[in-house]
Amino acid sequence: QVQLVESGGGVVQPGGSQRLSCAASGFTFSTYGMHWVRQAPGKGLEWVAFIQYDGSKKYYADSVKGRFTISRDNSKNTLYLQMNSLRTEDTAVYSCAKNWGYFEYWGQGTLVTVSS
Amino acid sequence: QSALTQPASVSGSPGQSITISCTGTNSDVGGYNHVSWYQQHPGKAPKLKIYDVSKRPSGVSNRFSGSKSDNTASLTISGLQAEDEADYYCSSYRSSSTWVFGGGTKVTVL
Numbered sequence: 653q654v655q656l657v658e659s660g661g662g663v664v665q666p667g668g669s670q671r672l673s674c675a676a677s678g679f680t681f682s683t684y685g686m687h688w689v690r691q692a693p694g695k696g697l698e699w700v701a702f703i704q705y706d707g708s709k710k711y712y713a714d715s716v717k718g719r720f721t722i723s724r725d726n727s728k729n730t731l732y733l734q735m736n737s738l739r740t741e742d743t744a745v746y747s748c749a750k751n752w753g754y755f756e757y758w759g760q761g762t763l764v765t766v767s768s
Numbered sequence: 769q770s771a772l773t774q775p776a777s778v779s780g781s782p783g784q785s786i787t788i789s790c791t792g793t794n795s796d797v798g799g800y801n802h803v804s805w806y807q808q809h810p811g812k813a814p815k816l817k818i819y820d821v822s823k824r825p826s827g828v829s830n831r832f833s834g835s836k837s838d839n840t841a842s843l844t845i846s847g848l849q850a851e852d853e854a855d856y857y858c859s860s861y862r863s864s865s866t867w868v869f870g871g872g873t874k875v876t877v878l
Contacts, residue, residue, distance in 0.1 A: 687867070696771070697806070697814065697857050699867040711865040747813065753861055754804035754819040761813065 654678040654757045656748050661762030668738050670764055674731040674748030682706070682726035685752040688733045690744035691761070700746070701733065716742075738766045772797065772858055772870035779876040785846040788873045790858030791839060796868055798839035802861035805834055805843045808872075809854045817856075818843060845875070853877045 660672040674686070688700040701722040702711045710722050721734040731748050743766045749755035773791040780786040790797065790805075797803055803821045806814035816825050818834035821841065831846045841860070845852055858870040 696872040697869040699869060753802040756816055758813040
């Protein structure tokens, strides 16, 4: 069965950096686009970024463009999100999700708290 | 990037039908058939209920159905059950290769 397991969350100071990972299993990772989606505490879902199956195309929400970078290593079945210049408003649970037009499967997420 | 518009809450009695609306623009809901719906129970990951406006993934009850008219998509839950009490989010592909979610709707089973 499809499994997506995020890791790398924690507490980081404003202006700091954090790298999240999403380990995928149960499907042919290299043939699917992948997303990052976040949810601030008590708030709704917000799309963050998408990467095409081969890594050739990447798209970002305006709120993270220029600060976050999505990438993938198909040899390791792993998706990444490099987050730089973090702000307090980036505090959220970050989840990875499979597919292109919709979010077919989701991981449980990893909490990133940006606080001094 | 403004969110799609959903009602904050919808309620119904067991066995009844409820409908959740999701209003966007010609650049998202009205322009593409990539509207999807998600159910989220507290502390859990969202689960896909409807994709491409009206398609149900394998294993999803046929009590869940989706539709779209112009810039508004809808999710209907028929035969409401206690387990349907959750938050529901719509999502749409948007021009410029981005995606957008609705603000979420809390469904209460009375």
